Amino acid sequence: MKSAVSSSLFSNSKNLLKPDPLSLLKSVFLPKPSLRSIVKLPSSSLSGQRSISTSIMASSFKPEQARVPSALPLPAPPLTKFNIGLCQLSVTSDKNRNISHAKNAIEEAASKGAKLVLLPEIWNSPYSNDSFPVYAEDIDAGGDASPSTAMLSEASKRLKITIIGGSIPERVGDRLYNTCCVFGSDGELKAKHRKIHLFDIDIPGKITFMESKTLTAGETPTIVDTDVGRIGIGICYDIRFQELAMIYAARGAHMLCYPGAFNMTTGPLHWELLQRARATDNQLYVATCSPARDSGAGYTAWGHSTLIGPFGEVLATTEHEEAIIIAEIDYSILEQRRTSLPLNKQRRGDLYQLVDVQRLNST
Numbered sequence: 240m241k242s243a244v245s246s247s248l249f250s251n252s253k254n255l256l257k258p259d260p261l262s263l264l265k266s267v268f269l270p271k272p273s274l275r276s277i278v279k280l281p282s283s284s285l286s287g288q289r290s291i292s293t294s295i296m297a298s299s300f301k302p303e304q305a306r307v308p309s310a311l312p313l314p315a316p317p318l319t320k321f322n323i324g325l326c327q328l329s330v331t332s333d334k335n336r337n338i339s340h341a342k343n344a345i346e347e348a349a350s351k352g353a354k355l356v357l358l359p360e361i362w363n364s365p366y367s368n369d370s371f372p373v374y375a376e377d378i379d380a381g382g383d384a385s386p387s388t389a390m391l392s393e394a395s396k397r398l399k400i401t402i403i404g405g406s407i408p409e410r411v412g413d414r415l416y417n418t419c420c421v422f423g424s425d426g427e428l429k430a431k432h433r434k435i436h437l438f439d440i441d442i443p444g445k446i447t448f449m450e451s452k453t454l455t456a457g458e459t460p461t462i463v464d465t466d467v468g469r470i471g472i473g474i475c476y477d478i479r480f481q482e483l484a485m486i487y488a489a490r491g492a493h494m495l496c497y498p499g500a501f502n503m504t505t506g507p508l509h510w511e512l513l514q515r516a517r518a519t520d521n522q523l524y525v526a527t528c529s530p531a532r533d534s535g536a537g538y539t540a541w542g543h544s545t546l547i548g549p550f551g552e553v554l555a556t557t558e559h560e561e562a563i564i565i566a567e568i569d570y571s572i573l574e575q576r577r578t579s580l581p582l583n584k585q586r587r588g589d590l591y592q593l594v595d596v597q598r599l600n601s602t
């Protein structure tokens with residue numbers, strides 16, 4: 240199985256887009272000649288003075304500098320309209336059953352027209368620190384060492400779809416990660432995202448969970464070009480960190496996908512709120528996929544897998560039982576929404592900046 244990280248955008252090992260920040264700045268953001276000529280109007284003309292101050296004010300905002308390096312333009316996606324399938328799966332302690340169950344759900348989603356299928360966080364194992372070491376797989380070794388990702392690779396190739404394979408516990412030497420694999424429609428592993436922000440929380444009397452007891456945090460944001468657009472990946476708790484979503488948006492993402500298993504305390508309050516916030520602020524699609532709720536499990540998932548549109552609208556969602564959501568994505572509305580609400584032209588680069596450290600260091 241091919242190493243994923245090498246083919247994801249802006250990975251440490253290979254940068255597929257390596258933008259020259261200066262040329263981007265020139266090509267995308269330099270004022271048009273007409274604006275320059277407005278600045279040259281004689282200051283004695285009243286209308287000229289108004290134009291001068293408007294023009295200087297607009298450029299002094301420096302929206303292009305609010306993203307460091309400058310934001311990349313939204314790329315043309317290979318497919319503008321397609322269906323996504325969100326497979327909200329029940330998860331048991333029987334790993335083989337979990338794998339065949341996920342396979343059946345992927346096939347059902349594909350038979351209903353999904354070109355992209357998203358699975359839940361930790362779908363091959365119970366969500367617990369005791370289980371992670373037991374169910375972990377060596378993804379890079381592939382084959383028998385990783386039956387879960389072998390299934391995903393085979394299914395994506397056979398069904399000719401892109402699969403964002405939720406997440407599974409990954410073993411690398413003596414370390415464990417919570418890892419999402421993205422498979423292209425050719426069955427190749429295109430990207431691997433290791434949960435960057437570990438879920439360590441303590442809400443007394445409600446929920447305490449410390450992923451860091453067993454897991455190691457991932458080190459890199461993951462954005463990947465697929466047959467169904469440029470997709471930024473986060474896992475569950477990653478959704479709380481808006482900077483990650485902003486970095487993906489600045490790298491030209493059409494959509495963010497978050498496999499996630501929120502819980503019965505934070506789920507009702509935050510799950511939909513965070514998804515809508517990430518989509519609204521960044522003017523892109525957000526898709527999430529949770530395990531179905533099992534009230535008898537040590538960790539009870541909130542469920543409610545959802546697709547959010549670029550205006551923050553809930554396009555499709557479900558309750559907490561098992562479900563396969565099929566919903567349409569239309570990337571042509573991204574530009575429309577950004578034209579109606581031109582946030583990218585209104586940022587105050589003179590007041591604040593978002594620094595994408597990985598991209599800055601790779602240029």
Ligand SMILES: NC(=O)CC(=O)C(=O)O
Pocket residue numbers: 438474475476477479500501502505506
């Ligand atoms: N389980 C998680 O990673 C996140 C979560 O439940 C929360 O942020 O709340």
